[in-house]
Amino acid sequence: MDRRVDLRPAEHEAPPEHCGRPGVPGSSGRSGLPGLSGEAPGEAYAVSAEFYDLLHARAYHRHALALAAPAAAARLGIVEVGAGTGLVTGVLIGASNVPVHAVEPSPAMRTVLLSRLHPPVGGSAGERVTVHACSALDLSLDGPADLAVCLRLVPCLPPVERRALWRVLAGLLVPGGLLFLDRPPSGVPAQPVRRGLGQVRLGLDTYHGLLTQCAEDGRIRYDYSYLVCRQGRVLRQARESFLLWPLPRRELGRELAAAGLILEDDLTADVLRARRGA
Template sequence: MDIRVETRPVDTRPLEHTGAYTASAEFYDLLHARSYHRHAQALAGPAAAARIGIVEVGAGTGLVTEVLINASIVPVHAVEPAAAMRALLLSRLHPPAGGSAADRVTVHACSALDLSLTGQADLVVCLRMIPCLPPDERRALWRTMADLLVPGGLLFLDRPPTRLPARPTRRSLGEVRLGIDSYRGHVTARADDGGRIRCDYTYLVCRRGRILRRAEETFLLWPMTSQELAAELARAGLVLEDDLTADVLRVRRSP
């Protein structure tokens, strides 16, 4: 996914810009798959209705990509600039996707802003990405996605946070057991400088009650109100419509 990320090593040295998902990629499918599967199943219908092409902006490890491919009959373009996530994406798509499905998917190792796919999609999917972009880059991405779509084409994105958290909040990411080891994680969200939300992710690998490894990664989010979102979309020629689900928004390119 194409995001701003800061990574903090376990020894608590100062945060460094080392590239997206360098710590989280190992744990992503284990601890984040459930929420992605919920979104992915809701997108199966729109994917089946696509007649020109599908672009997934920020494909990550391919949890949604796989559903888009299997539900559709059109070319699918999976855009993922982060090398750590793209390695998992490619492993998922080949050989499991296999056969004719694999023949229809192309992985783009670049930012969506660098794509040359004008008018090649009637469906664009962008999940877990928009809030991670500074406002200028976010507005540029709206224009890029409008350019990808044919008139009347659809864009689906998850609902961005609308406000800063009033106080730090901690949420569990769950726990998964593999053999004698358990993998678990949590995320703490708090208000940060510049009107951003700071999300500190902590991942633990434990064996018989002892922590074997600990990994941490910090993501910065920019909240925006529903009114701000609709206004930005409109300036790019995109119209915010009704919700697909409680968490996923439907947007249409103006005819």
């Protein structure tokens, strides 16, 4: 008997865009810590990577377009922390003429990233990109950078790691260098929030995604559910859960300032801008 599904969000549910990319379970996963589901180090995104470009690309596209101009203005180098599957990386490469360093520790996400970058995007432009299979906290560069991009990552870090990240980025950037990050959630939801991630048709199959957010011990639990359906029948389903830490803007500003980064006017409604001091 066919099991028919409807993953459309209820009419009263708002479609928040914060951290559309799943965070790393239990901690960043970018420093090798296990996650909610007991993943071994490096296994974060093992479930979500398959569905990522299909169901999460739209939110990334908006951010990528906003970052094209800052990338074009870069004169030394660009660091993208949490490059994921490369949805923003390609824009950073195409808009710039400087070396681009894409940092992605998750093997599952990095597999898609490398497939996207080779053959080289834009011909010789691919010669300027280097993929770093390490945590941002372990990153070491040979040359300077004047632009850093950090999307869909900051809320996924425990506070100690988050503050360490600011220090690392401040050390990588030259004085006056810019950091762009998406706006983190300022608090936990008062009640569970559900929203659909859309659906994509490939041949006979339709891919669905659903996100449920709820408060858990002062953090936000993100539960992602993915379904693959054929003519209304569920062929398979997968789930992955993550924990995020809320971060009000004032606290974010204090943390950045302590690391030598000054929070400036927003680039867009969703993307924040900070500058390394002299």
